[in-house]
Amino acid sequence: MNKNKRVDTIIFDYDGTLHDSSHLYIPAFKKAYRFLVKEGQVEEKQFSDEDITKWLGYTKEEMWGTFQSELPTEYKEKASAMIGLK
Numbered sequence: 155m156n157k158n159k160r161v162d163t164i165i166f167d168y169d170g171t172l173h174d175s176s177h178l179y180i181p182a183f184k185k186a187y188r189f190l191v192k193e194g195q196v197e198e199k200q201f202s203d204e205d206i207t208k209w210l211g212y213t214k215e216e217m218w219g220t221f222q223s224e225l226p227t228e229y230k231e232k233a234s235a236m237i238g239l240k
Contacts, residue, residue, distance in 0.1 A: 187199075
């Protein structure tokens with residue numbers, strides 16, 4: 155590898171089009187959902203991988219608009235942060 159080679163572009167892909175990001179997103183979603191259950195904000199529920207990955211590529215506003223839209227903003231933000239940190 156040439157150490158002097160200049161990198162002009164780095165692509166970050168989180169919607170699964172270039173990289174299968176489901177192996178990161180699924181565990182992060184489940185962790186955030188367990189947090190919401192623990193906090194008494196949602197009912198305990200099991201999700202299939204397909205259920206979870208349908209939100210890949212959505213913005214957090216789009217995701218929460220279709221999933222648990224009635225959840226208080228404070229909890230949406232905390233859960234979103236947890237998913238983003240995974």
